[in-house]
Amino acid sequence: MKQRKGRNMPVVTMNDVSYTVPSGTRLGTLLAREGKIGMPCGGQGRCGKCKVTATGALNRLTESEKRFLSPDEIARGIRLACMTVIEGDCTVYVAGEKAPQIRIRGEMPKIRLQPAFITYGCAVDIGTTTLAACLYDTEGNMLAQASSRNPQAGWGADVISRMDAALGGAKRELAEAVCRAVDALLLQLSETAGIHSREIDGLVITGNTVMLHLLTETSTEPLSHAPFTLLRKFGETVEAGALGLTAVEAVTGVYLPPCISAFVGADLVTALLASGIYEAPGIQMLTDIGTNGEMALLRDGQLYVCSTAAGPAFEGAGISQGMQGKRGAIDRVFLQDNELDVHVIGESAAEGICGSGIVDAIACLLESGQIDETGYMDKESILIAPSVAVTQKDVRMVQLAKSAVHAGILTLLHMAGTGFGEVSNLLIAGGFGSYLNVENAGRIGLIPCEMVPKVRAIGNAALSGAAMLLLNLEYRAACKKYADDAKEIELSGNSFFADEYMARMMF
């Protein structure tokens, strides 16, 4: 880790490494940008998930910290990093990270090899929350895989706040932060595989449209307002040195797959490649449910795509006790003899609830009659484990998110002139889909009940598709064609979508 230099500025000693930062810097911002913590509520002091030990010249304890910290924690110097302001020299200790339950790689068909590298190649997926990467040799063997947080979270949890930050002058810093994280992954992969990172001579980096713009320091200004145009569609090779990557030789080629639109990015294009839907018979659908629900429908060779603002509820954010799928998170909820029972990742005490858990919890509460079909609860909150509750506000958040996804699926079907019965498969890409109880997703109306038997989770297909582009150069032309031929269905202003969105709010 780097030591930052500066004069007359506070020195923060964190886990024995020193940083010099301007007085008034938020501790949470520093830690998130260094990839040390996540900030599930975007640093608003609302989730209590950014606890660290911090002592020295800091601001007084804030009201939100008093709500989340016990007297014992306060006595031990525990603070909420996002509420803590650095006023002078201080010492910070961040406990060992609990790794998120990230499904690094998804399904990938058997492929013919024509690698885009000579010695070793690396595929990377830059997600809004998480980065994932795999290292390959020329035989197509995966030698190592690794993941980390996206340190751009220090500028905001979602793409909108990061675009605002970039437009406000932090464009270079955002690019540097994600490059440092990619470099760290390349070093980690190399160490695991017992090679030198400079032997990696080919890279493919996929991600949503905003992530690729921020990586390449391309202006996000046209992405931030109607008509949401792209300055760059990608589908091009750049040099690692031009991006600012230092773990590999500067001349190493980095292929950035094509994006379709401002909201449908290269990550959906590479997921389409890995999903194999172009080879499958019948009408096929693919969706990746994250903060944005990106969706695609393929009918008679025509691809229809759309993106719906699902919000962060299914990523564990925006929910009062929401958290990522990692140790301590409730990831499954069951109803047995009308009693709630939960499964906690790592078989430890429950600290919060992740996306798959909240879907289960609401399905169970509907089943037991504690939530009615309008989403109304007769109590403000219901305990589902000794210290974890689902609140009325959480239920409302999930209603907004699930109706956005459900209405998006219905609108794609409608615009393509088809219906549930004709669809052969609904593939769900991404980590959330891998852990989702599909029956419960149907029960709460996240996906249409009629499609439940057609659902198949395919894991991190975006990364698998990036690996395919790395292992066979010929796929680049296929991806370009997917992106060029795609017909985007604009949901804002679409009256069919608006009507369904309202109608699907009910359970």
Ligand code: FES
């Ligand atoms: S990130 Fe600090 S309380 Fe949520």
